[in-house]
Amino acid sequence: MRFLTVLLFVVTGTAMAASAPVTHDFTLDNGLRVLVREDHRAPVAVQMVWYKAGSYDEAPGQTGIAHVLEHMMFKGTENFTAGDFSKLVRRFGGSDNAFTSYDYTAYFQKFEVSRLPLMLEIEADRMANLVIDEEEFARELKVVLEERRQRTDDNPGALAWEKFAAITRPGSGYSSPIIGWPTELNQLTVNHARDWYQRYYTPSNATLIIAGNVTLDQVRPLVEKFYGRIPDRAKAPDRPQPRLASPAGExxxxxxxxxxxxxxxxxxxxxxxxxxxxxxxxxxxxxxxxxxxxxxxxxxxxxxxxxxxxxxxxxxxxxxxxxxxxxxxxxxxxxxxxxxxxxxxxxxxxxxxxxxxxxxxxxxxxxxxxxxxxxxxxxxxxxxxxxxxxxxxxxxxxxxxxxxxxxxxxxxxxxxxxxxxxxxxxxxxxxxxxxxxxx
Incomplete structure (x- = not known):
């Protein structure tokens, strides 16, 4: 009986793969790549913007800048003051957050689908018009240092893993913690953040994902309206092709x-x-x-x-x-x-x-x-x-x-x-x- 249950699951899973959801893939003139995943089960949607910029890309001596810039993205634009972004999302029943990885930084909102135009507008606004204020940067850097202290420095298990991770993939950007080394965090300046934003937060270095109860005909004009007018500030930085390193030895x-x-x-x-x-x-x-x-x-x-x-x-x-x-x-x-x-x-x-x-x-x-x-x-x-x-x-x-x-x-x-x-x-x-x- 157990064999039949497992076999039926695998066969059913294969059938599910054959009926994959509809996904549309196109690129705007400014280089922004857009994927629209149609899923009409409920009147909700998700917007995600992924930047090809993670801690792996940080220059020597600047570990943690990718994560600090993620914090700064919630600190205001030319049109919104600090904190307004998340307040606006919540006011209309949505939720939002962001995360930084070794390989990317991503921002997202979950919302009722009728709010799609608003979510597109405010996310596009901070791609184009972020204000990185020196005083706000100094305050947020202290927040990140405190986050590091609580999550890593005062947590022996996390500290052990951080030290271990430094030897797992030596000689690469994976050997430094995403949150950054404390001595290097303390040396970051507002100009480092501004440079990171100008270099990496540009349409041709980003991918926009819209998933939910939407259609291509509905989404594409809105994406063109809000994201299509953003100029590509710089040529997207070249990324090395994925590769497996030679064995480093035990x-x-x-x-x-x-x-x-x-x-x-x-x-x-x-x-x-x-x-x-x-x-x-x-x-x-x-x-x-x-x-x-x-x-x-x-x-x-x-x-x-x-x-x-x-x-x-x-x-x-x-x-x-x-x-x-x-x-x-x-x-x-x-x-x-x-x-x-x-x-x-x-x-x-x-x-x-x-x-x-x-x-x-x-x-x-x-x-x-x-x-x-x-x-x-x-x-x-x-x-x-x-x-x-x-x-x-x-x-x-x-x-x-x-x-x-x-x-x-x-x-x-x-x-x-x-x-x-x-x-x-x-x-x-x-x-x-x-x-x-x-x-």
Whole structure:
């Protein structure tokens, strides 16, 4: 009965892929790329603007400027004073926010669809007319420094991860934290923010996503009206093509911090969807084999099935401009050393390198991955996120419609090969995080 349930889910998922929602893709004369995703289930919509500007793009000595500029985008334009933007969105029943990543910065609003003209107008306004006031910048920089103190400096677990992340992808923009290093944040000036805005916040360096109860005929004239009149201030900065770096060699880090319990971090530099599409799907399945619910291998063999780990998990970040990361984290049970726990993780990998997963395990794992994908696309925001990520990273957004089909083609031997080819020591970074010794 379980086999039939999983089989029916996979077949249904494939049918869903065949009836993908309608998506329109066009570019304005000023270089702004626009994607319109029609979803007529409810009278609501989402607007997202994605800029090809993240912490990866920051100049040496200016870490954190991408995130600081994100804060400044809410501080007023030639037409709005500080704080008015979000107040206006909320006044008409909407919500808004923004986020900065290594590879991009994005701004969004969720709203009742009749408010689309207003949302387009005010978002276009801050693309064209942001005012970066020196006093406002100084105040917001203090806010960011306090945010860093609360989230990282005073959080031993987050501080450990930040230090570990610095060795996972060395020599790249991924080795610095998105929020920035404290010494460099303190040296940022209002001119750094103004330069970042002028260089990157220009139509040809942005993608506009509209998802919801809309049509192309309805949206296109409004986009032309509000965004089409924005001049392209500068040529969009060239971005290197996505590439997988050469193996950096095994890297190890031992940290003593005021944590309550020891932790093990292991990350391998692996391909992404942009560099090795076939490996992306195999590594996605491999991640779920390791950590795809209570029946997954780490939970079964290290947590519930042994006296080694109090908790363990795995994840694969395969959507990025450079190396992706395949990561395993674990916390040992009392009396178990991190070295012993690390050896146990390697033993689980060795088993997978030597013997592929069974067909039954693949069916179970695939059903879990597909269900997560389907549920993620159930929301307008999830759809807009997926489109924005792919386009901003230089990946054809149509690949999202192929996910289910491509995942169904992954064989047990593909998963075995991915483990043997990519999860090797020359691509591995390890951190042992230990409680501080008593003083």
């Amino acid at each position: 890297r190890r880090l031992t940290l003593r911090l005021p944590v309550q319990v020891p932790s093990l971090y292991m990350s391998w530099n692996v391909p992404t969807l942009a560099t090795h599409p076939d490996d992306f799907y195999a590594l996605t399945m491999l991640s779920a084999v390791f950590d795809g619910g209570m029946s997954a291998r780490l939970e079964t063999n290290l947590v519930r099935g042994s006296e080694l780990a109090a908790g363990a998990g795995a994840g694969y970040g395969g959507i990025s401009r450079a190396d992706g990361l395949f990561t395993v984290t674990a916390t040992p049970k009392d009396g178990v050393t991190l070295a012993k726990l690390e050896s146990a993780v390697q033993q689980q990998l060795d088993r997978l390198r030597q013997n592929p997963p069974s067909d039954e395990e693949m069916r179970r794992v695939r059903a879990g991955v597909l269900s997560s994908q389907v549920y993620g696309r159930d929301s307008l925001f999830g759809q807009a996120m997926e489109l924005g990520q792919l386009v901003t990273l230089g990946v054809d957004w149509r690949l999202s419609d192929q996910f289910i089909e491509r995942l169904n083609k992954v064989t047990p031997e593909d998963v075995q090969r991915a483990a043997a080819q990519w999860l090797v020591n020359e691509r591995l970074a390890v951190a042992h995080v230990l409680p501080e010794e008593a003083k």
